[in-house]
Amino acid sequence: MKQDLAKFMGTDVISIRDFTAEDILAILEYARKFENYKQPILQGRILATLFYEPSTRTKLSFESAMMSLGGSVLGFSEAGASSSAKGETVYDTAKMMDGYADVLVIRHPLEGAARRAAEAADIPVINGGDGANQHPTQTFLDLFTMLKTKGTLQDLHVGFLGDLKYGRTVHSLAEAMSHFRSHMYFVAPEMLRMPDHILAELREKNIPFMETERLYDVSAELDILYVTRIQRERFPDPLDYEKVKNVYILNEKLLEHVKTDLKVLHPLPRVNEIDTSLDKYPQAEYFQQSKNGVTVRKALLSLVLGVRQ
DSSP: OHHHHHTTTTOOBOOGGGSOHHHHHHHHHHHGGGTTOOOOTTTTOEEEEEESSOOSHHHHHHHHHHHHTTOEEEEESSGGGSGGGGTOOHHHHHHHHTTTOSEEEEEESSTTHHHHHHHHOSSOEEEEEETTTBOHHHHHHHHHHHHHHHSOOTTOEEEEESOTTTOHHHHHHHHHHGGGTOEEEEEOOGGGOOOHHHHHHHHHTTOOEEEESOGGGTGGGOSEEEEOOOOGGGOSSHHHHHHHTTSOOBOGGGGGGSOTTOEEEOOSOOSSSBOGGGTTSTTBOHHHHHHHHHHHHHHHHHHHTTOOO
């Protein structure tokens, strides 16, 4: 195991596609060591957070993870607070970070921005979300949550609900779950269905999936229901958003149509898609899922910096 983990030192975390099934399982197993772990193994190391888009969980959980391990953090939380407001490119900003930090996390509204940053920087670069493309560390924490609650990632029936067109978290998760013989159910309005290129990849891998607009057509089959909000900020036309903004609103009625051991996940933030009445039930796993983000990001920072416990 130690030999396998050593290869992640200096690695960029840009896309879940860059990791094999064996890589994923090794990282998730290693992450278990970081639950409630707060030893200063990263003392003297600096994390740079370059967030060109708003963030609560990703930014703060990375900062919490770094500080819990004894490291420090610098960065900005909006483009207007950086030199990008003066025209500086992502490439130049990332290149500059080589002299300021040991690892950087970037979130950007443009697809490919994280990989561009990785091309510039010699330090490890972690993608905190690039447009509607990828969010790999969210995927690792989603998989960690699923593994903890289900005991396996193999042969799970996973439903994806909501904005599957613009939702980078569901794109990454569907690609990751294709390693584990999953059965996938894509529930979305026609205008927000899963992109064709992801469906084509699943067909090539002979991964069974189903598309529908009606949750209760498939809800009884599910082990995991992964809910996403309808992302107003991604819609080119505000009128299209108005057509679908409240298309799915889950409440206690859901429990009448699902397995008793179903787990409901959500990358958060939620708007109206999950009523707070569901929060008190054991099926609601989304707040624990968010807490798992600190655990998993501790592990990833440890691995890419080559300082393992």
